[in-house]
Amino acid sequence: MKKSGIYHAELAKAVAKMGHGDMILIGDIGCPFPRHDKTTCIDLAVCEGVPKVADVVKAVLAELVIESYIVTEETKSVSPKVYGELRAILDAEKNKGNALIEKTIPHPQMKDLWLNGGLRGDEVKVFVRTGERCPYNYIMLVAGVDF
16 A cells, blocks of 8 residues: 555656656646547546645645646636635745746637647646636646756
8 A cells, every 4th residue: 555645546657757847737627638648637526626726736746846837817817716825835835946937828828738738749748637616727837857
């Protein structure tokens, strides 16, 4: 029996395979899945609100070094409470002692990134759907290195 960390076998394997610059999208229940095999798709949704995006972000951050993250303008404007919660989690993280870099893009660009980025060579390696039901409740984490 595994002692700690991510217990979901597929998610644990996907996180373990990530390298510098690889991206993982953690999103709400309304996020459509990429329809190609370049991105590993993991459905964690159990029921409404289970699990929450923030809980999955915390679990991933316990095992993955990240250097930056991408959010949307709409997350900030339409769901500011969600943005604040994610920022509180991410502000506690550092990459080589430095604050993480935040990039903000419009929702259509983010959606295109997670749906089609893998086909273009963007390093969108993992897509995770949660049970969260809230508009624009998703975030893209970009893997870093700790050396």
